[in-house]
Amino acid sequence: MTTVQGKEDQRSLPQTIRDQLRDEILRGVLPPGAQLRQESLAERFGASRIPVREALRQLEAEGLVSYQLNRGAVVMAMSTREICELLDIRAALETYAAKLAVPNMVAADIDVMKRILAAYDASTSPADWAEYNRQFHLALCAPANNARLRKMIEEYCLSTTNRYPHLRMSLDTEKGDVQRDHYEIVDACKRRAVDDVVELIERHILDTKREVMAAARMAGLTDQ
Structure with a gap:
């Protein structure tokens, strides 16, 4: 599990999670269509769902993540x-x-x-x-x-x-x-x-x- 240090400023936690997920999307570790479950990400980063939700919101604004019915957040695919x-x-x-x-x-x-x-x-x-x-x-x-x-x-x-x-x-x-x-x-x-x-x-x-x-x-x- 990748754990974010507890001493890190809470305000930077969404950015830390966002940056790691962005890097994995760009490198293809997280391919288009991959689901990004808030529960799993919260456990992975040792965080609550709140900073995870904010990180996903920022990635959505960047065009890297979209929300789909019955699937939640997924890595966005573009033609x-x-x-x-x-x-x-x-x-x-x-x-x-x-x-x-x-x-x-x-x-x-x-x-x-x-x-x-x-x-x-x-x-x-x-x-x-x-x-x-x-x-x-x-x-x-x-x-x-x-x-x-x-x-x-x-x-x-x-x-x-x-x-x-x-x-x-x-x-x-x-x-x-x-x-x-x-x-x-x-x-x-x-x-x-x-x-x-x-x-x-x-x-x-x-x-x-x-x-x-x-x-x-x-x-x-x-x-x-």
């Missing part, structure tokens, strides 16, 4: 078509956010993005790559100073990025390609080249869409 639809929406949201954000950027914003990319470079964990990718895109849109727009981007970013392992993409290749795009975006942000940033983000996301569709074809999936 290729659904992922591509979300990527289209994400491209529209992020390019709009860039138009608002880039004129407001200061040196500290660029530094935050660079630190995230450095951590991304150093990591060898696909689950960490998904998290650093999420952090980068949220840092990119943060100077837009629009909380509702940021929340929408966060949800779509998570619900697409976290599906890659299940489509059998080449993660090593993906990481290199994604990082090259990220560094180009940062360079354009430094130059305050709004149009360039918008073009790079749109290309970056739509290239991802093409990779998702290609991976689905290679895997013989038919829900395109």
